[in-house]
Amino acid sequence: MLYLRQVWTVAGKDLRSELRTKESLNAAISFAIVILVLFSFAVDPSADQIKEISGGLLWLVFAFAGALILNRSFARELGNDCLDALVSSPIPGSALFLGKALGNFVLLTIVELVSLPIFGVLYNTQWARQLWMLMTILLLTTWGVTVIGTMFSALTVNLRLRELMLPTLIYPMMIPALMSAMRLTTLLIAGEPIPAGDEIWIRLLIGFDIIFTALAVGLVEVVLVG
Amino acid sequence: MLYLRQVWTVAGKDLRSELRTKESLNAAISFAIVILVLFSFAVDPSADQIKEISGGLLWLVFAFAGALILNRSFARELGNDCLDALVSSPIPGSALFLGKALGNFVLLTIVELVSLPIFGVLYNTQWARQLWMLMTILLLTTWGVTVIGTMFSALTVNLRLRELMLPTLIYPMMIPALMSAMRLTTLLIAGEPIPAGDEIWIRLLIGFDIIFTALAVGLVEVVLVG
Amino acid sequence: MSAVAVEGIWKYYGDYPALRNIEFSVREGQCLALLGRNGAGKTTLLRIMAGLLRPQRGEIRILDKDSRHPQTRASIGVIGHGIGVYDELSALENLLLFGRLYGLNDPHAAAMEWLRRTSLDNVAGSLVREFSRGMRQRLAVARAFLHNPSLLLLDEPFTSLDDRAIALLQSLMQSALERGATVIMSTHQLREAMQLATYVALLVRGKLIFHGERPAEMLQDPTWLYRTYGES
Amino acid sequence: MSAVAVEGIWKYYGDYPALRNIEFSVREGQCLALLGRNGAGKTTLLRIMAGLLRPQRGEIRILDKDSRHPQTRASIGVIGHGIGVYDELSALENLLLFGRLYGLNDPHAAAMEWLRRTSLDNVAGSLVREFSRGMRQRLAVARAFLHNPSLLLLDEPFTSLDDRAIALLQSLMQSALERGATVIMSTHQLREAMQLATYVALLVRGKLIFHGERPAEMLQDPTWLYRTYGES
């Protein structure tokens, strides 16, 4: 119980300082529109084959928005040596990590949910035909991406490890999750349920989430204390 | 002369401290690679129509990876109140701006030059057939993008929502440059020289660079003093 | 029982030994001033005690437990060089946050109480970003005292406080000592420290040169210790 | 000629008036201590003098020029709350950087000279990130004195310096005063400041309550001014 409350406190703090005003939501919305507009220049959005790459486009938007948010996550703690204050408080490292991951997860999900309908209008796609499955995939992938991103953020913030070129390792690490998501989303946007042969992608996604969450929770304590 | 030396000093400082930690450089390069790989999953990279969107894809990658670098540009000065130290020194605001823009320009160019050959390999494109023209376009666009990014980085440096606000504000502004670059790059990668009708894009690019550099240099002094 | 027992600690940064074989202990209820010139290793030692750094060799016991044990951490209050509060949150929100993390029963009451005691109650709702330097330091003090810690580790706590705030902090430390807490502080404002410190420890280039009761000479002439044991 | 002439300055943060109608002038060669409790407005006033903030009303003349005039800026040395040096560069690189920006003839010689004078020469090549707090503050001092400024604006310069470094800084300020420079500093370490300051100005909640020669009483009892003019 206390553990959960601590997780929630950390997440709440991050969310509060980010969502203090509703500008952040406005900013997220116009950010999503901006990226979608940018895409329209890169590919020919009226062509038919856009359907085939819609999942890919969508997840690129999410990956990009995510990179900006994740990059900020632990950097925020550096300012007034706040990380020290957190680490010296009695909260376990894993609770701290989960709290920050949860905060990032909520932010990312907001951006994603906002961009989905806008994507639908601007690219003339009916994305809602397999709504629940799509949401499941979305949340699963977002969690995986967040866990990796938050861990990366914690690693780079620590002076000792900064030189290890971790970002170079960790962005590519997100690829399995993003790849499965792209594949599945394209199928779902086309309106079909997921065919039997493609269920392996869902399993990949779930496995990815479990493994990396376990790894991160187990290792974060070592990372945080210098 | 003194002016140029000051510009160079500021640029040198930024480059030196960035190349020492390689924080944002690593992040940007690996992010660029991830986007390229992901996109190759999203679209079928062997298909013929990939040629038609190659320029667009490339510049999307550059724009996204660039945001990671531009985001850090003025934020780097916040740490120990270094911005105050710079602003109170006798260097003119415009020299400070040009110095920082130059530093970002070099970093962005590095990211671009690294991702180009990777792009070539992953998508099986012979991008080097119009090498010199391509380089010209690349440098012209990068300068435009950098000027806007640096200026807006200065505008938003004190904001709470900097991470979200900066890309929301800069991408729409950059679109003219990015659009021209996408168009021209697609042509050049196809191996043809630029046809007469498309020269307007080059003119647009040059005009863009000149107008925004002039605006930024003229207005930056106002922005820096609170 | 000793509040802090430091046993043969070595700490290297790269190959520079910032602490060399430090060995001493502090009994409960003592107030120790950790002295030393710039770069002597005071901050490093305090960070090790707070469990923020691990020494390469040697061991440290806080209240007879490991320094990273949750119970230990719950009973330590730390002020570091950075103030450790968030610029984007208000003073009250900051204290509420830490109150919850320390598992206080009524974080709100405790937060309001400590804002009042550091006379920040009339700016409780303002963002820390808008505070002057001294107001920030006061908030850092409030954060460190919030959960009634039984060991206080204070790194230059008097920094940028005005005369009134220094008197206030001294009285807070005094009342903490009276209820049996232990205080270890590093400082360069010797005069202010000597009014409370009953013990002193002197670090010179990472070595512990002196440790014991405060020499009587220091009340009149605070730098006496430096001149007697330090270099020049 | 007056080094600094402040004419009826008002500065608001939102609708809070941090400075209200400040009016005074400092003649060349004077050393002025700017006193006031936490949040009184000292930093705000110093930042306005340094050209980092613009007042909403009123005017300020530095050495008979606008505060943003390049010549003015070249002859001002500033130490703020932040140390204003880069963590990722070494001490020497930091000083070289500012030496070049100030257009010194031989930045390298000047940098080495000031590293020596602040006794940082044996860590010239280390990154600032690895410095202790006092070493950082020394570097900030070196940066501010590097170009032999004729007006020094120092915001709490004694913070976290040890006794030797304080003596050093005092002697640096003394020799600057002797070559005709003007010094304006804010501080809470009154004892250290009173050894140099010949003039004092007292701010109370953004108003200038006292300005003039240092009252003789303050040598014995530094807080005399607060008690006489301030609240409580």
Added chain:
Amino acid sequence: MRTKILAALCLVSGLWLVRNLYVIFLTLGDEAAQGAIYRIIYFHVPSWITCFTAFFVAGVSSLLYLIRKNSHFDTLAVATVEVGVAFTIVGLVTGSIWGRIIWGIWWTWDPRLTWALITCIIYAGYLMLRHAIDDPTARAKNSAVLCIFSFTSVVITYKAIDWWRTQHPGPVLSFRTGGGNIDPAMEHMLFQNLGALLLLCAVIVAVRMRQEDMQREVESMRRYAHAL
């Protein structure tokens, strides 16, 4: 006194609009190719021209603010941008409706349309930036700079039909083409409606400015109280 003038102007613009509506729907005939729907042009084009005018005024007053540091210019800039964004949205909506009927789709990535959307986003960004800065001087200064930058997008939107071959119709108004592309009666009516909308725009801006000024007065009274 000022209130009365404003009310009168508001009334005038309202009456003018009603009279224009009457003429548009009852007097003028259908256009040959498009039929009745072409009438939307009397709102589509004037609202774009109005918003361009508003953004132009905002840009100029931002520049003046940076030169003079007089907060009235800042007030003028916000007021005009707010009204301008509103008219941009009117233009987007009328255009979308028109497109739905003529082209069969709400939206297409045509340069003109895209740039119009980008302009809308950019100026919405301006309003967002204003909200994100608390300190009034910093707010005025930073958003003034942004406003000047933003005006480039207006220029591009305006010139888009000259620079690119677009699905959106090319220039028709006689001051751009030299005449001959539009029936003079239609063009006359178009300008009538433009006049009414511009007047309306001016009235709204004046009201917004008064609001801001009043707010500032309240604020300065509070400041005065503080200072005592």
